[in-house]
Amino acid sequence: MNRLLDISTFKCCTDTLQKSSMPDPVEGEVQKPAVTNSTITAIDFDKATEVYAKSLGKVHPPSSVDALYQHDNGELFFIEFKSSKPSGNELKWKAVEGLLTFIELTEIKRSCIRESMTFMVVYNYNGNENSGETPKEKLRSLQQIRGGQHPSRGLSLGRLRHLYFKDVKAMTGSEFASYIAEHNWKSMV
Numbered sequence: 168m169n170r171l172l173d174i175s176t177f178k179c180c181t182d183t184l185q186k187s188s189m190p191d192p193v194e195g196e197v198q199k200p201a202v203t204n205s206t207i208t209a210i211d212f213d214k215a216t217e218v219y220a221k222s223l224g225k226v227h228p229p230s231s232v233d234a235l236y237q238h239d240n241g242e243l244f245f246i247e248f249k250s251s252k253p254s255g256n257e258l259k260w261k262a263v264e265g266l267l268t269f270i271e272l273t274e275i276k277r278s279c280i281r282e283s284m285t286f287m288v289v290y291n292y293n294g295n296e297n298s299g300e301t302p303k304e305k306l307r308s309l310q311q312i313r314g315g316q317h318p319s320r321g322l323s324l325g326r327l328r329h330l331y332f333k334d335v336k337a338m339t340g341s342e343f344a345s346y347i348a349e350h351n352w353k354s355m356v
Contacts, residue, residue, distance in 0.1 A: 169273075171210060171237045172355060176222075176272055180214040181356055184347075187211050187234040188248035188289070188340075202248040202291055202340045205347060208354035210235040212245070216268050230264040232286075237355060243283050245269075245332070249290040253337075255324060262286050262327055277331070285334040286327055289343040 171177045187209065188202035212235040220228035234246040247253070247261055270277065328335045338346065 171235065171243075171273070174272060176215050176218050177210045177235070180211045180218060181208050182211040182214070183207065184209055184234055184236075184246070187213070187246075190248075190250040199250045200291075202250060202289055203343055205344065206354075207236075207347065207352050208356045209246075210237075210355065212265060212269075215272070216265070219268055219272060229268055230261045231268060232261050232265045235269070236352065238350070238352065241283060242285070243280070244285050244287055246287045246289060249288065251291065253288055253290055258288055258324060259327065262324075262331065266331055281329065281331065282333055284332050285336060286324070286332045287335075287343070288324070288337045289340055290337070291340055 172181070184203050184205040184207050185201045188205075190199045190202075192198050211233070212231050213233055215235070216228045216231035220226075232245045232247040234244075234248070236244040236246060238244070245262065245265060247258060266277075266280065269275070270280070324335045324337065336346075
């Protein structure tokens with residue numbers, strides 16, 4: 168697979184994972200912190216999608232994930248950062264629309280993507296946070312965390328695995344930090 172940074176739309180849209188993980192500011196609210204503090208450079212896929220939409224003369228860009236990372240070994244990662252409990256339907260929409268944009272920009276066949284791309288959801292998890300979960304859901308989440316399971320908590324993303332992506336992962340910001348260290352991620356630039 169070719170280097171993604173050889174594509175002009177991607178080359179002009181790089182940033183750190185930390186900046187890509189910053190939640191959009193909400194007027195009148197205190198800015199939430201970044202989901203990750205990683206200074207690894209990747210493609211800011213939201214920015215790339217805006218550039219793509221602008222080139223088509225569209226005012227509103229399609230939904231997209233926050234970051235796109237290509238490992239030295241060629242593996243690809245679509246990364247969506249969430250500062251609170253994510254919604255499975257919203258994530259599916261971002262994954263599929265982002266994938267369509269990616270296919271158009273790279274001209275890579277879907278079968279190749281299915282063999283090389285992982286969709287990751289990385290979110291802040293604060294056990295004391297009022298997340299809107301029922302007491303039963305909170306208990307299940309705590310049991311999953313204590314059991315070492317990734318607390319995807321009803322995201323229903325499994326259908327995306329093998330249909331669109333090689334793998335689908337949901338993890339907290341701290342699990343993500345461990346993952347990128349363990350898998351030797353380096354800046355793309």
